[in-house]
Amino acid sequence: MAGSGWAPPRLDGFILTERLGTGTYATVYKAYRKRDTREVVAIKCVSKRSLNRASVENLLTEIEILKTIRHPHIVELKDFQWDSDHIYLIMEFCAGGDLSRFIRMRRILPEKVARVFLQQLACALKFLHDHNISHLDLKPQNILLSTPENPQLKLADFGFAQYMSPWDEKHVLRGSPLYMAPEMVCRQQYDARVDLWSVGVILYEALFGRPPFASRSFAELEEKIRSDRAVETDLVVEAVKKDQEGDASAALSLYCKALEYFVPALHYESDARRKEAIRAKVGQYISRAEELKALVTSSSKKLLQRENPARELLKEMAKDKPRLCAALEMASAAIAKEEEGKDDGDTLELYQRSLGELLLLLAAEPAGRRRELLHAEIQTLMSRAEYLKDQMKMREAQSMGKEALAEPVRSACTLQ
Known part of the structure; x- marks a missing residue:
């Protein structure tokens, strides 16, 4: 049946192909223009x-709003048509899928990636609010990514959007429960600021891989939002579990990630009792992280500093390939700097540059012994680069934690 999702409907001037998604009353297809551009x-x-x-x-x-706005972080409505069975909205195609899928594939997003996405979302939202438009259904599924590589965020699906001045108040329930502001969930009047609550929930999901108030019913969701109990992170629970299992490396990494979230919480917490509780946790995690770091550093250095006869053999076999020789020399320089104790950003950059070159050369290398050695060397260098990156992140997290713990002491000294 046309429009059911089994076979795309026919539309003059376009070839409709794969189904991209299905909603309550609409199905979205990828399509090509029939004319020369094949857009x-x-x-x-x-x-x-x-x-x-x-x-x-x-x-x-939705059509009225999208026809009148143009913004780099809002999906463009190019045209709309209709026939006896359907209305067609012809939209900009976003090859990167939606933000929900992007987060699921990576489990959680690094803070620097989440920051860029949130800046782009805030930019789109400010544009809408400047035009007295509220989206009212902000969620990761309604945020598209322009391309799989270096994606630009694009706000989509304006099916619940409304023209709302900042002082307008509504009471109609709109949007998706997990991302709804408390005013909506509790069925009270709300205004344009409800979009900002949704942004906060999206940020939490990007950083932790799940929404903060996952619930099976409206009543449970309302209870969780009304509760003054802090939203707990799974990082510490997982860190303790890995620690008990004897996986020092994984536990250390998780403790340091937890510090990245607890340190800002310590800085901004205004309640004295809660601040003291967070201080105690931060001190505890720093102390355990330092013990684990000593264990991990000792065992990892022994492993990485073993003689690698295959590397010398690969260098011999690369003598007729100047580009390969240069990339291997760069890798050797990175190893030498690291073993001298220069485990910093410059050393990491050397590793990354040599790996970038070696990966290109591997792709062009024919099958044989040299290819096998090159493949093995790349894996070793990647391990070293990842280890170095982890060490730098751990140092940064511990340093942040110590500074945060010292902050109240400095304040007290200043007051005296």
């Missing part, structure tokens, strides 16, 4: 039979 687009096909009065109003508002 790739996404077409949202809305079945007229599935529309009730409210969904017609939502669709008309």
